[in-house]
Amino acid sequence: xxxxxxxxxxxxxxxxxxxxxxxxxxxxxxxxxxxxxxxxxxxxxxxxxxxxxxxxxxxxxxxxxxxxxxxxxxxxxxxxxxxxxxx
Numbered sequence: 001x002x003x004x005x006x007x008x009x010x011x012x013x014x015x016x017x018x019x020x021x022x023x024x025x026x027x028x029x030x031x032x033x034x035x036x037x038x039x040x041x042x043x044x045x046x047x048x049x050x051x052x053x054x055x056x057x058x059x060x061x062x063x064x065x066x067x068x069x070x071x072x073x074x075x076x077x078x079x080x081x082x083x084x085x086x087x
Contacts, residue, residue, distance in 0.1 A: 006018040
């Protein structure tokens with residue numbers, strides 16, 4: 001920042017040259033972080049895509065287990081009813 005006004009502590013605004021310089025420095029600071037952010041977002045999206053099939057299989061397994069348990073409970077109920085009817 002070459003201008004004297006922008007160096008004053010009570011300034012409210014920056015001149016165009018100093019503002020452009022600050023923006024350039026900001027972009028230089030942000031570019032590596034933005035690249036890391038984009039890389040991590042891509043990794044997370046890839047992981048989510050890979051694990052989606054596993055989640056679907058686990059959900060189906062849990063539904064099957066619940067249906068089997070319901071069928072077993074129904075079988076036990078029917079057996080109790082038939083035993084009670086035979087006595």
